[in-house]
Amino acid sequence: MLDFFFKPRAIAVVGASREPGKVGHDVLKNLLDFKFPGAIYPVNPKAQEILGLKVYPSIKDLPQKVDLAIVAVRASFVPEVISLCGQKGIKGAVVLSSGFKEMGREGAKLEQELVKEARNYGIRVIGPNCLGILDTYSHLNATFAALKPLKGKIGFFSQSGALCLAVLEWSRAQKIGLSRFVSLGNKADISEIECLRALAEDPHTEIIMGYLEGIEDGRAFTEVAAEVSRKKPVIIFKSGTTAAGARAASSHTGSLAGSEEAFSASVKRARIIRAQTLREFFNLGLFFACNPPMSGPYLGILTNSGGPGIVAADACEKSSLELPTLPTETVEKLRKVLPPYASFYNPVDITGDSDAERYEKTLSLLLEDKSLNGLLVILSRTAMVDPEAVARILSDKKDIKPLAACFIGEESVRKARSHLLKKHIPHYEFPEEAVSAFEKAWIYEYRRKRPPVKIKRLKVDFEKAAQVLQTLRLEGRNHFLDHEVKQLLEAYGFAFPKSLLARTTDEALLAAKVIGYPVVLKVASPQVQHKTDIGGVRLNIKNDEELVKAFQEMIINVRKRLPGISVLGVIVQEMVPKGxxxxxxxxxxxxxxxxxxxxxxxxxxxxxxxxxxxxxxxxxxxxxxxxxxxxxxxxxxxxxxxxxxxxxxxxxxxxxxxxxxxxxxxxxxxxxxxxxxxxxxxxxxxxxxxxxxxxxx
Amino acid sequence: MLDFFFKPRAIAVVGASREPGKVGHDVLKNLLDFKFPGAIYPVNPKAQEILGLKVYPSIKDLPQKVDLAIVAVRASFVPEVISLCGQKGIKGAVVLSSGFKEMGREGAKLEQELVKEARNYGIRVIGPNCLGILDTYSHLNATFAALKPLKGKIGFFSQSGALCLAVLEWSRAQKIGLSRFVSLGNKADISEIECLRALAEDPHTEIIMGYLEGIEDGRAFTEVAAEVSRKKPVIIFKSGTTAAGARAASSHTGSLAGSEEAFSASVKRARIIRAQTLREFFNLGLFFACNPPMSGPYLGILTNSGGPGIVAADACEKSSLELPTLPTETVEKLRKVLPPYASFYNPVDITGDSDAERYEKTLSLLLEDKSLNGLLVILSRTAMVDPEAVARILSDKKDIKPLAACFIGEESVRKARSHLLKKHIPHYEFPEEAVSAFEKAWIYEYRRKRPPVKIKRLKVDFEKAAQVLQTLRLEGRNHFLDHEVKQLLEAYGFAFPKSLLARTTDEALLAAKVIGYPVVLKVASPQVQHKTDIGGVRLNIKNDEELVKAFQEMIINVRKRLPGISVLGVIVQEMVPKGxxxxxxxxxxxxxxxxxxxxxxxxxxxxxxxxxxxxxxxxxxxxxxxxxxxxxxxxxxxxxxxxxxxxxxxxxxxxxxxxxxxxxxxxxxxxxxxxxxxxxxxxxxxxxxxxxxxxxx
Incomplete structure (x- = not known):
């Protein structure tokens, strides 16, 4: 899907520029620097050669078989460029130019024109107002970002250019890299939905991360995400979830944010791993990129310092993870390698005088222990311990079960942290954040293993319900009458209390027979508002005798209290059971x-x-x-x-x-x-x- | 208070050692390196000179006027050392040695001995099992930590050595520094309470931070903290708040964690700024160390990128802060310096093509605007903006109102971040964390300004209540009879429904007269459990007539349904009003x-x-x-x-x-x-x- 975007044979850069710092120059340079193997055709009527490439004066002059156009011309020219690209048989365009919906009404009109031209010629568009796209495996860097991307397994899409830049830097710093990357911009044509599909199909993408401000077709998004997330973790951070955030989002890319409740429901249905904060978004990306699945809720904690161990234990208890006591065999084995004052429970506190060797022995035993599904290793920098040695030990024991490290400190553990990241052991500065990553990994795995949602239709009287609605339509009414509400809901299996109007005691007796005891009596009069106040309601009438008595008393009562009103009779109603x-x-x-x-x-x-x-x-x-x-x-x-x-x-x-x-x-x-x-x-x-x-x- | 700890004239290092890496060596070296101006006397029977200092064979041989002993001998020798120190007139001892309560039962006994000797000779003890103490203003570094502390305004105490090390590193990395620092260790003698007092009195300490696992005297802690927090912010992170955490804490320093509910109540009463996570603990320390008070809830947000601006707005809306629309004057002024496509609301989005100059102009206007109590400045690294220039602009405009910066990225904003920290502008990696710091600062200021809690005694019948309890004591009972519960609570102003036993209708009429209508009737019989089921309860009796009728019906009813039981009469009870x-x-x-x-x-x-x-x-x-x-x-x-x-x-x-x-x-x-x-x-x-x-x- 969308292969002409991610694996084009030839690319045109429309609006290529000689001037460094201009989008049309930087994107061309990135394409060259990232060693795109296919042909690159700069288009610019005023230049002969840019960065050593022959320049074409117009799109019309391009050779055949160009799949992808990167567009960096002024906004007002974009619709025409799209039309020309379409005429030339180009299949996709990434519009980097800004000046569209995000700039107000005029820009929105321009964006509509852009879309019209694209639809006209069947050309697909990413953007406008975006940072570009990249596919590290096909050597495509069609962004104008200054940073060179690192190859990896995270596929990322984002509605915010700033977040694109942040993810680029982060994925380099954490050494996990990216497979594909799409800056969605204003989403005039291609949205997160097609993007999700393209990332799902890409064999190099193992984890999908997305930043969203608004979701236009929430239903389709949920369906696609539900399908994708059975195979690959989908980590989403959505902003604009509050009123203030939504206002800011709408003035940003003109997004409609959608309700928080709806998105939460979608997350549940689609097994999306939802990050609640930006930090968590990155933390989760790191965890999933580095670890095998977390197959159960049982976490082990290994620490050389009490304080951080307690903090981790607190976090665990507040989560849906469990901190199991270790099985006797493991405790016995631990006793052989640890000093007697160590704590053999969980957290396993090997105490402040531990060296790397003690870490290694304990780690081996805890990794062997099948009762633990994941292991958090905490280290405080003491004089006794060499953090880098512990980092090396951890990287030697990778992939047995999900691991995370928390080496407390700054400068003194920097090298060890670097080593961990290089070897793809996720490292977190604080224990709580590591615990939270384990938890989300477990919840994802739990949901992933559940059978997919199968919705069976209930037997209902669709025709009857449709008829009620038909009546409203025919009569041009836009609100329901009471009995229509009942009819419609009854057609779908809801039961209302049965009730009948009785004008005489005989009718009441008959009604009660039909309805069945116990029944309720209510006076029926258009002039009576508060029936209870005037003795117009009697509950729990159990037999004929009580019914007749209650009927007569009620009529007398009401006539006495409100003389002269019209009484239609008495409603005999099914007594609602307790519940x-x-x-x-x-x-x-x-x-x-x-x-x-x-x-x-x-x-x-x-x-x-x-x-x-x-x-x-x-x-x-x-x-x-x-x-x-x-x-x-x-x-x-x-x-x-x-x-x-x-x-x-x-x-x-x-x-x-x-x-x-x-x-x-x-x-x-x-x-x-x-x-x-x-x-x-x-x-x-x-x-x-x-x-x-x-x-x- | 405790000045002999923080400003000693002369110090003895008992257990001083020649061997680097040993606690007794490293602490001595730290004292020397940090240029302690007073005399330092190493004590060691087996050495002549260490690090150029004359060594004393025993405590007895020390010259007079030593205020403070730093103790680094084996645990079993510590009680004797304390006794000798006391005899010598030394006022305080910091016991670095471990091997006490944290090591189990034997250690706990040793710790009791230590305390006994200390009480005996009136010598005060910090520790044992601690990292030491420091006072950067009196050039005292009596810790064995490898890192040199930075001078600053944060006073810190901690029950965890690991956290001590973490704070030392952090305060250096964030360039805020410390005034005093106490590693409490096992808190055998000096606890967080005296520590709080000492930090409150210290003129160099402007912010107090504490890490606690257990609080022994929660009442005294709350009182002292309430007093201190009116003058200086007190930021506390407490672990061991869950069952799992408390278990881990008790196996760590033998702390009793105390209930989460009680600590929460204490936080409220004492205006403590409570950090919910370790990261927040550090984030808050940075904010308070760098900023003037946050005098109201109105936050302004300035950003050059939509996404992070929306994220900040969401965080704001979820908090107790407000994101006000800017006054018309400010918007008018902004229109003159910003492009028309900028967002003039709040967040103020100056868009991705902003340079440092646009930041400066906007910043000036927003800082001038009196309707904003604080300002968050977000920067995403674009080609147009020089982050370091913006950092310089921010540091030029410091202290007008509380500020925080969030420069998104890693390597590309590293230098700018360093500049910010050097100039004491708090920087956060993610917008949500900055917003949360503003919120806590505002809540603190709000609570600080409220008048102190004044508890007025209610007028109660103390004597009557005391008498009830006296009766129980005299009778050797440990549980209350029903009427005693009532008496006791009535003495404190609680009203129970009045009730009287009536054996006849006459008595019932009299009782109703005393109690006042409406009343409730209940059959009084030791053999009747479920009074309602047998018609033994009648509610809402409004007058004498109804009362007589109900009384008679009830007696007949009960006799009919449960023939042969003994009926004492009927209880006439005050009808409980609706509520x-x-x-x-x-x-x-x-x-x-x-x-x-x-x-x-x-x-x-x-x-x-x-x-x-x-x-x-x-x-x-x-x-x-x-x-x-x-x-x-x-x-x-x-x-x-x-x-x-x-x-x-x-x-x-x-x-x-x-x-x-x-x-x-x-x-x-x-x-x-x-x-x-x-x-x-x-x-x-x-x-x-x-x-x-x-x-x-």
Whole structure:
């Protein structure tokens, strides 16, 4: 995919320049310096030769078989250049020029023209307003960055040029290098989605890292990422996740940031390794680039100093990793090589008088120990220990299990750190950051091994639901009547309390027979707002006798308190069983599409914000995961001897809601609130609900 | 305080050695190299001269007027050395030797002996098992660390030798330097508390940093820290805050970690700046060492690259800082110096084609703008900008308001970063970390300016409460009877529902008259467990008529359902008004002493862990702060049109609970649960309560 970008046979540099410091010069120089093996054709009407290459006055004059154009002309000329490139049969253009959407309205118009020309001639565009692209394996450095890239296994894409530069420098400094690199710029044509695909297919790319500010097609992004992440770790840092950040992002590349909730759901579904800070982004890249998979949560910690060991243990306990006690055999073996005052538990503290040999012996034993899935090695610079010797020992024992080192200090451990990085042992300045990298590696591996999400359609009455919506359309209405909300949701398996209007006691008895005891009576009168206040509600009526009595009392009561009002009769309603009140809702994210929402009813959602989201439609397993994710989950599991609610029934409701919002794009928002879920086997009842159409908001 | 440690006239080095690499040699060499101006007397029975100094065979042979002994002999000799030092009139000893509590039971015994000798002769001891102490202003380097310390304004103490070394290196690398430094080691005698005091009094120490694993006397620590932090920022990193960390800590220096809740409460009370990670610890030290106070929450961000600007904006929005829009005057001025495509909002994005001059002009305007309390300057390395020039500009404009820089990159910004550090402009590799430092600086300043906590005693019936406890003591009981719990809490102002036993309807009418309607009736029978099930409870009885009827019905009902049981009569009880259920409790932390606890009742505390703690006794303001701290606070404020609860009454209950636990050390744990708090003016009612004595647990 997009091979004409990453493995072109011949390249044109449109707007090539003689002047160092100009984009059109620097990109040409980079192409030459990085030893691009194919032909390079500078284009410039005013020059004969640049950097020893023959210059072509116009795109029209280029020889045939150019795949890729690098464009560095003034913004206003770009649309025409694209058109000429297209006419010449060039397949891809990387537009380095700025002056488009990022510059305001005029620029946005220019960008639209650019896209129009590209579509017209079927030419694909990366950028504009970007730093360029590179593929270290095909010797392509089509960027105007000053730094020479290092060959490696990280494929990187970024919406920010500044981050591109940062990653270039970082990948050199950490000695891990890059395979491919795409500066997406304004994403006028090619987006992160195609980029992800191209990196997924590239055999030299083993880890994918991406910096994003906005995701336009969140749905497609999630699908592609989910596919890719089964094979290669995908590490994403997304900014613009807060209101202030989103404002800044929109004034930057004109991105729409998308909601944080939607992106979080996407991350879950797609097994994306999400970095929460820029530092973590780099830390994770380093870890994944250097280590085999972290196959379990059990971390071993080896240290020669108590303090940093405790800090690492704290970090571990706060994470989803575990710090297991070592098996007796290992402890026995350790006793033979360590002094008696060492700590044989985990962290294994070999104490401040350790030399490199003690490190080596302990390390061997801990690496052999199959109960540990990864090992963190901490070193404090004492007079007794040679950090470089320990670094050499570590690099000799690489790849047995995931390793990270934390050599505390600055100048005194600099050489040892360099050695570690050269040998691809990830090094972190502080223990907490190393622990966090192990954790993310484990979570990724755990999710990667889970079977892919399979969404089974529930049996629903699609036709009935469609009919309700059809009625609204025909009548030109944009809001639902109460009974339509019920009909629609009932079609998708939600049950509302049954109810019938009874004008006489006989009718009431008949209604109760149909509905089944226990029932609730409510006075039916258009003039009565607060039924309870005037004795207009009676709960838990268990038999005919009680029903007749309650009916008569209620009528008398209401007539006495509000003389002269019109009473239509009494509503006989199914008594809602005892259970927990939950909310199952949906909404439609502009970027990520239909989503479901779940939480415990009332203030759990309103005040405690204890609510979780996922993309719709979703699988039953995902729905069950949502249930487990909320903090109030123990309430559903049953506290104080209460029985567990019917998790399957609840999951079914969530799945059904996901199916509903996916089936009908015209539904914009809605919820069943409260939905009453009782113990296993009991009926799940929707007490109240609302639905909105897209036009309403 | 402790001036004989930090400004000694003469020092003895007991266990001085000729052999480089030995502690007794290296510490002597450090003293000499750092040009200690007073006399230095090496003590060693087997040497004549070391490093050009005359050696004394024994402590007894020392000349008079030695203030300080540095002890580096084998552990088993240390107690005797301390005794001899004491006899000689030496005031302080720094024991570098290890082999004490950290080595197990034998070592712990040795440490006890050490302490005994010290107490015997009134000699104060730092250590054992420590790296030493230093005071850069009195040219005292009594450590055996290989690195030469830099003079500066940070006073540092640490329970971990490894962290001591790390701070030494860091303070050199960041060019901020140290004033004093204490390696606490096992804290056999001198603890963090005296250390804090000594640093507070030292005029050269402007910022205090401390690394702690355990705090023995949390109460005294909090008091001293609260006093000190009004004058100097106190930055603390505490490890051992999780179960795993605490286990590791106890096997390290034998520390008891103390509970996380107690330490958090102490941090709040004492205005401690708490670092959550080791990196943050160093980041904060740098910020405070370089900047004037952050007097408000308004941060300005200046950047030449969109991406990192967005990342900073996100971080700001997640923090308690604000990112204000700039005043019109400033925007107008900016328009004159910036290109039209720049972003004039906040972050101010001067775009990638900026040079140093554009940075200078923008910087001047933003520093002049009084609406900003601090400024973060981000730079991405482009071809157009000279990072060193920008670094110079920043250092020229220092001290107008708090500043931090974030120059993104590695090698390409190294020199600029060095320049910044040399000029004391704090530099952070990533925007989020800079924002977090600004935030902590603002929170510190905000808390520092608040008036100190003044705790007023509530009027309570201390005598009555003391009498209840006296009864328990006299009767040799270690648990309370129900009515004793009530009496004790009533003495401290908690009100329980009034209730009386009535055997006849007449008695019931009388009881209701005393209690006041509405009342509740409950059948009184030792044989009835679940009163409600047999119709033995009637709520909300409003008048005499209803009372008589309910009384008679209840007796008949119960007799019918449970014939033959003995009925003592009926309890007439005050009807508990409607309100919110909260929990007000107390406990006693082994290190931090009495504490109060507050949260919303039921699953808010049990499941959602939405609970907050403070040290007791506490002020009304602190109690009100606790109320505001819980997540469910909006529930108390009133949601869905409900009235706000009586905050003052609630705060009073919390304060009373704090007073109770402080007044009676024998109370170990207790709570009123639920306490019903209604709207302003209504009565606050304790429905249930429990109290435990120290012996019980």
């Amino acid at each position: 927990k009140e939950v909310i199952v809702g949906f909404l439609r994210d502009p970027q990520f599409g239909p989503m479901v929402m779940f939480g415990l009813g009332g203030i759990y959602v309103e005040v405690m914000k204890d609510v979780t989201f996922n993309l719709a439609p979703l699988s039953k397993e995902e729905a069950l995961e949502m249930i487990r994710e909320i903090k109030a989950y123990p309430v559903l599991k049953g506290i104080r001897g209460e029985p567990e609610v019917d998790m399957n029934a609840l999951a079914r409701s969530i799945v059904a809601m996901g199916q509903l919002v996916s089936d009908f794009p015209e539904l914009s928002e809605g919820e069943v609130n409260p939905l009453i879920v009782g113990p296993k086997g009991s009926k799940t009842i929707a007490v109240d609900a609302r639905l909105s159409l897209g036009g309403e908001k | 919110k259920e909260v929990i007000v409790g107390f406990l006693r932390d082994p290190q931090f002493g009495p504490m109060v606890m507050f949260g919303l009742g039921g699953i808010y505390v049990e499941v959602m862990k939405d609970v907050t703690f403070n040290l007791a006794p506490l002020s009304k303001e602190e109690a009100l702060e606790m109320i505001r701290e819980i997540k469910a606070y909006p529930v108390l404020k009133g949601i869905r049109g409900e009235p706000e609860v009586d905050m003052n009454a609630l705060a009073r209950s919390i304060v009373a609970m704090g007073q109770l636990v402080s007044d009676f050390p024998e109370l170990s744990e207790g709570e009123v649960n639920p306490l019903i708090v209604g709207p302003k003016g209504s009565k606050t009612i304790a429905v249930d309560a429990r109290l435990s004595l120290g012996g019980e647990k």
